[in-house]
Structure formats: structure tokens, C-alpha cells
Amino acid sequence: MTGAPPLEALTQRPLRHFTPPQGWMNDPNGLVYHDGEYHLFYQYHPDNLVWGPMHWGHAVSRDLYHWQHLPIALTPDEDGMCFSGSAVVDGHGVSGLFDGGEGLVAFYTAHRFIGDDEAHYEQEQHLAWSRDNGRSWHKYVGNPIIAAPGFRDFRDPKVIYHEQSGRWVMALACGQHIRFYTADNLLDWQLASEFGHDQGCHTNGPWECPDLFELPVEGSSHGASRWVLVVGVGIDHDGPQDSMGSFTQYFIGHFDGERFHNDNPDEPLLLMDQGRDFYAVQSFSDVPDRRLAIAWLNNWQYAGHTPEAGWRGAMTLPRELYLAATDHGIRLHQRFVPELARSVSPLEVAPFDAPLKEGHHLLATPGADLVRGALTLEPAAGSRLVLSLQQGTQQQLILCAGDDTTEVAYRREGHSGVTRVDQHFPGERRAGELDGRQIRIQWWVDHGSVEMLIHGRTRQLSITLAGFLLPHRYPVTLSVQSGSVHLIDISLDAG
Incomplete structure (x- = not known):
């Protein structure tokens, strides 16, 4: 982009976002809550800054933003690399691995090459277990628990307990569809059904990283609930230059313990996030009172080519997931978890008059590197607004x-001199349409990212964007390019 700023390596780590101690990181794995600790495992190559032999890195937290790095949990062996998966608490010892007690059980995909050609590989499902709350892990001597099926892409097991049927369920990504398996004991799995051959979005990229959970519909007077199936769509190497790269879709429907029934079979795509950098999302198992999720804050179009300073990769902020009834039907929405707001302080906001007319309006000048913001506004019909957040013109939200x-819509600028980054990282993209005249915008800006949740009357958009700029402290401005806007409230906090 002409005049776009150069992208720089982040020499200061984010203050609220998880990053690896060094090396390469991608998908979150095995998210589970046990004995007061949130466990975050992740795809990890500790010895290089690009994707390679996959390990499971490991960290724990009691508040969702102070993370303690622990030793690597799973390492490659003669069965192959340790690809993505999930973890659960075996609270009743059904697996027989804990002598009648309880422990953690992790499920992962063993990925191994056939011969010397990395394009030829096979994948099977493996299990590991821990008696000491994840501090040490033992690979199950009976692996594989599900053998390679005879086709190539067969990975990323998500295991849940289905209370209505009293069985465990595993969702597996298989090419461009999902298979569901069931078991009574976490060890012996039987194929139950398949979903997605003719539903959802299909590109040349594989489906990946499924997740499956049930949520109540907020505001329902009859206690209605729905099941949510989340699926990542991998990079489409043959797609157009302006393709989304890797992205996350979801389905709303019913699940009977064996089959998923889509409420919206004619809807080709429901996006969990409309930004560029929200992928491989996984939710925590065994959190008692809410559904929490974390995603990889990156995109496979450029993930291995962005600037780095000894580590490469970050996770999104943890978010609470919920279902809302909208004028388009039931949809999956998100909240930033309240724990993130601890240890932040209010910032001074510039006074303003309503309505704001055409021109450039300074809203605040945050003197901090981490800022949480919230803004409510009501634009007049026909107005065009551009909200520039802490990273100035490099990250903009556009409202028409x-x-x-x-x-x-949103705009992101920047160049690095690397063709893959310069082709796919910058640009302006449509995010979607909100209902109603009043718009509520919430955001977090940290080193290397902007995360936004934008609310209309019933609909919500989520926009997650990576950024690679030196940590300057840009002002928050609102440019009224046409029309006018009534600014109802604004608040900023810094940490």
C-alpha cells in the first residue's frame, strides 16, 4: 500500500495476550479447567520460528491472563508429531487409567509422513493421561485409539461428555466434513455419524479443529438451548488473492448424542469472527458455569512470514460464548471475560458535543500500551464514520x-517487504451489517492486536486483527466523513 507504515517486530510482549516462551506457536489445544487452574496447551515448535515438528506446549492460569509456563506436555515420537486435540477431566475413572480416582485425559492426532514426501502422510487418534494435574503426561500404551481410516486428513479430536446419552462423544475433522464417534470409557470408540458433506462453506482447504457444545439461548422464556458446532476452514492455496485465508465457521442446531442436525441448512456460512486473525478456536472443558474460548490470533496466509523477535504467535483474549436470538435467527455471540478488566484504570476522555459534524474529532489520547475501550454512538442515516483506534490509521473501523x-468494514495497513505478507495482510474488507441505529463498540488494544465486538440492536460482529507496529500510543479519533453522529458515551481504561 502506498504510504503504508512498515511492520516491525514486536519487542515488547502483549500485556494480556498469551505468547510462547520462544519459537513458533499455532492452535490452542486441550483447553480444560481443573482444580482451580485453566490449562492451555498449544501447537508448539520450540526450536524454530516457523511451523515444524509439533509438540504440545503447556501453561496454566488462575485468572485467564497471568499464565505460568510449564514443561512441554507432549513431544513427537516414532508415531509422529502431536497435532491438535482436546482434554477432559475423567472425574469418575471410567477410563481405568487412574485406579478409581480422577485425572486429565488428552486426545491428539499423531501425524506421520509416509516416506520422504511431506505431502504423503497418515493421521490417527491417540490418548495421553496425567495423574498430577497436567504436570507430567503418559502416552497410552494402547494407542491408537482410532486407527488411520485410509484417507489423509483425519484430525483434531474434540471430546465432550454428552449427558443425555451418558456417553462420550468425539468430533473429528475428516477432509471437508465432520465425523462423530462415541465411547463409554474414553478408550473404545465407534463411528456414529457424519456431517457437513453438503452444508457450510467448502473451499480447497481442509476442515479443522472442530468444537461442539450446548448453550442456552439468552433471554428465552422457555429455557431453550441449541448445540453449536464450530469448524475451522484451512488455507485455500488455490484461492484468489483476496480470499479470507483460514477462517472459522459455525453451525447452530440439535445434537442427539450421535447426529448433528443443522437449523440453517441453506446458510452457506456463519462466521464466528469477521476479522483476519481468529482461527483454530477451542473452548474449555469442565468450566462449571460458562463457555470460555480462545483462538489463535493469526492467519495461515501469512503466519510464517510476519515480523518476529524470538517468538512468533499469540492467542486471542479469552471470551465467553453465548447464544442470542437475532432478527436473522439464533446466533453465536461473544463477550470479553470480566477477569481481563482487573488492574485497569480509567483514562481521561476528551469532552464532546452532540451531534458531531463532518470533520476529525479527537476522542482520547491514551497514555498506555494496553487500552480497553467502549463507545456507543448513533449515526444519522447516510453518514460515513471512521473510528481509528490506538494504532492510528493502521487499524480503522468504518461505519456506513x-x-x-x-x-x-475495517481497514488495516502495513508492509514488510515479504510478498506473502504484503499481498494478504493489508486491505479493506466488509465485515457485515448490524441492525438498528445505535451501535455499541467494545475493544481491547494490546501489543500486536486489536479485538473488537460491535453490537447492533440484536446482531453482533467480532473483528480480530493482528498488528505489527512499534508500540506507539496513538490517539483514538472519530472521523465523520459525511453526515453526523450522536456520540452517546465513551469510556477508556488502561493497564
Whole structure:
């Protein structure tokens, strides 16, 4: 982009986002809560800054933002690399691995090459277990628990307990569909059904990293609930230059313990995040009172080529997932978890008059590297607004108001001199449409990222964007390019 700023390596780590101690990181794995600790495992190559032999890195937290790095949990062996998966608490000892007690059980994909050609490989499902709350791990002597099926992409086991049927369920990504398996004891799995051959979004990239959970529909007077199936869509190497790269879709429906029934079979794509950098999302198992999730804050289009300073990769902020009834039907929405707001302090906000007319309006000048913001506004019909967040013109939100809807887009700038980054990282993209005239915007800006949740009357958009700029402290500004806007409130906090 002409005049775009250069992307720089982040020499200061994010203050709220998880990063590896060194080396390469991608998918979150095995998210599980046990004995007061949130366990975060992740795809890890500790010895290089690009993807390679996959390990499971490991960290724990009691508050979702102070993370303690622990020794690597799983390492490659003669069965192959340790690809993505999940973990659960075996609270009743059904696996027989804990002498009648309880422990953690992790499920992962063993990935091994056939011969010397990395394009030829096979994948099978393996299990590991821990008696000491994840401090040490033992690979199951009976691996594989599900053998390679005879086709190539067969990975990323997500295991849940289905209370209605009293059985364990595993969702597996198989090419461009999902298989569901069931077991009574976490060890002996039987194929139950398949989903997705003719539903959802299909590209040349594989489906990956499934997740499956049930949530109540908030505000429902009859206690309604739905099941959510989340699926990552991998990089489409043959796609157009302006393709989304890797992204996360989801399905809303019913699950009977064996089969998933989609409520929206004619809807080709429901996106969990409309930004560029929200992938391989996984939710925590065994959290008693809410559904929490974390995603990899990156995109396979450029992940291995972005600037680095001894580590490469970050996770999104933890978010609470919930279902909301919208004018388009039931949809999956998100909240930033309240724990993130601890140890932040209010910042001074510039006074403003309403309505704001055409021009460039300074809202605040945050003197901090980590900022949480919230802004409510009501644009007049026909108005075009550009909100520039802490990273200035490099990260902008664009709002175009109609009579009772608002079109939302975003712009990101920057170049690195690496063709793959310069082709795919910058640009302006449409995010979607919100209902109603009043818009609520919430965001976190940290070193290397901007995460936004944007609310209309019933609909929500999530926009997650990586950034690679030196940590300057840019002002928050609102440019009214046409029309006018009534600024209802704004608040900023810094940590």
C-alpha cells in the first residue's frame, strides 16, 4: 500500500495476550479447567520460528491472563508429531487409567509422513493421561485409539461428555466434513455419524479443529438451548488473492448424542469472527458455569512470514460464548471475560458535543500500551464514520449508516517487504451489517492486536486483527466523513 507504515517486530510482549516462551506457536489445544487452574496447551515448535515438528506446549492460569509456563506436555515420537486435540477431566475413572480416582485425559492426532514426501502422510487418534494435574503426561500404551481410516486428513479430536446419552462423544475433522464417534470409557470408540458433506462453506482447504457444545439461548422464556458446532476452514492455496485465508465457521442446531442436525441448512456460512486473525478456536472443558474460548490470533496466509523477535504467535483474549436470538435467527455471540478488566484504570476522555459534524474529532489520547475501550454512538442515516483506534490509521473501523441498518468494514495497513505478507495482510474488507441505529463498540488494544465486538440492536460482529507496529500510543479519533453522529458515551481504561 502506498504510504503504508512498515511492520516491525514486536519487542515488547502483549500485556494480556498469551505468547510462547520462544519459537513458533499455532492452535490452542486441550483447553480444560481443573482444580482451580485453566490449562492451555498449544501447537508448539520450540526450536524454530516457523511451523515444524509439533509438540504440545503447556501453561496454566488462575485468572485467564497471568499464565505460568510449564514443561512441554507432549513431544513427537516414532508415531509422529502431536497435532491438535482436546482434554477432559475423567472425574469418575471410567477410563481405568487412574485406579478409581480422577485425572486429565488428552486426545491428539499423531501425524506421520509416509516416506520422504511431506505431502504423503497418515493421521490417527491417540490418548495421553496425567495423574498430577497436567504436570507430567503418559502416552497410552494402547494407542491408537482410532486407527488411520485410509484417507489423509483425519484430525483434531474434540471430546465432550454428552449427558443425555451418558456417553462420550468425539468430533473429528475428516477432509471437508465432520465425523462423530462415541465411547463409554474414553478408550473404545465407534463411528456414529457424519456431517457437513453438503452444508457450510467448502473451499480447497481442509476442515479443522472442530468444537461442539450446548448453550442456552439468552433471554428465552422457555429455557431453550441449541448445540453449536464450530469448524475451522484451512488455507485455500488455490484461492484468489483476496480470499479470507483460514477462517472459522459455525453451525447452530440439535445434537442427539450421535447426529448433528443443522437449523440453517441453506446458510452457506456463519462466521464466528469477521476479522483476519481468529482461527483454530477451542473452548474449555469442565468450566462449571460458562463457555470460555480462545483462538489463535493469526492467519495461515501469512503466519510464517510476519515480523518476529524470538517468538512468533499469540492467542486471542479469552471470551465467553453465548447464544442470542437475532432478527436473522439464533446466533453465536461473544463477550470479553470480566477477569481481563482487573488492574485497569480509567483514562481521561476528551469532552464532546452532540451531534458531531463532518470533520476529525479527537476522542482520547491514551497514555498506555494496553487500552480497553467502549463507545456507543448513533449515526444519522447516510453518514460515513471512521473510528481509528490506538494504532492510528493502521487499524480503522468504518461505519456506513442506512435508515435502520449499518454496514461495517475495517481497514488495516502495513508492509514488510515479504510478498506473502504484503499481498494478504493489508486491505479493506466488509465485515457485515448490524441492525438498528445505535451501535455499541467494545475493544481491547494490546501489543500486536486489536479485538473488537460491535453490537447492533440484536446482531453482533467480532473483528480480530493482528498488528505489527512499534508500540506507539496513538490517539483514538472519530472521523465523520459525511453526515453526523450522536456520540452517546465513551469510556477508556488502561493497564
